[in-house]
Amino acid sequence: MSQMNITDVDLNLLKAFEALHEESSASRAALRLGVTQSAISAALRRLRDLYDDQLFVRTGRGLAPTLRANQLKPVISDALNKCRQSLSMVDPLASHYEGRSVIVGLSDDFEIAHGRPLIEEVARRAPGLRLIFRQTHSQIVGRALMERSLDLAITAGGFSQRLLSRQVLGEGDYACLVDPASLTPGQPALGLEAFVEREHLLVSSQGFVGITDEGLAGLGLGRRVCASTTHFAALPFLLKGSQAVATIPGHAARAIAALGGLALLPCPLDLPRYPIELGWRTHAQRDPAVDRVREAIVAVFT
Secondary structure, three states: OOOOOOHHOOOHHHHHHHHHHOOOOHHHHHHHOOOOHHHHHHHHHHHHHHHOOOEEEEEEOEEEOOOHHHHHHHHHHHHHHHHHHHHHHHHOOOOOOOOOEEEEEEEEHHHHHHHHHHHHHHHHHHHOEEEEEEEOOOHHHHHHHHHHOOEEEEEOOOOOOOEEEEEEEEOOOOEEEOOOOOOOOOOOOHHHHHHHHHHEEOOOOOOOOOOOHHHHHHOOOOOOEEEEEEOOOHHHHHHOOOOOOEEHHHHHHHHHHHHHHOEEEEEOOOOOOOEEEEEOOOOOOOOHHHHHHHHHHHHHHO
């Protein structure tokens, strides 16, 4: 789009483009913008003419962006964010977050433990803003931020790239979960011997070795893993009715125990603590919506 013909362009088309890219559906984009689906379809036809590209192609799972659409997305969103920022300069106390979304990358243990408080804190600081939680972890989070598929991310590290900033939110520890029916009445904890004798459930993206195995190996011990899962949320269903134990980050263990009817026990191993960090693109154009979410995350973890 050149300066020569921008006066002939309806800039509302850019809002339609952003909604189509983020929702991957014409019907959801229409609901988001409060217009009819036919209006979105008409906007997409005009966008295709404007950029001389299909932009979005229909697949079995909705609308998928083309390479050109993915190249345009950060440019268009940055332009719209600057417009939104200008509105907050006129009236900083007014809410200009309606229809906005901020994508926060995190693993499901952080989502389970902190998702609800974060939703409530964001609603207080930026009414109308929508949070999008997207799964990530420390091995892939840096690239996801640089490729702009995430606005912010909460992980146990992974922000070593030169163009990323990070803030330490706290330290993580580990705890154990078991079915309370598997414990002797009044049993407050598992000793190391009883811990090793039990079957273990492993939560891991790889499914083979976890921090517990490393801790046991340092003592010349091992354990028998009966099953692995990639989802912390599955643990109540996998542990109930069994003698198995799961050793997971303490924040997730406490949240799952509170809602899942499991017993929370201290870990008999001296496992190392780890930093919990918030990361973002250092040189990104300051966006009030992202700033509010970043402030909300810090407040929730404080």
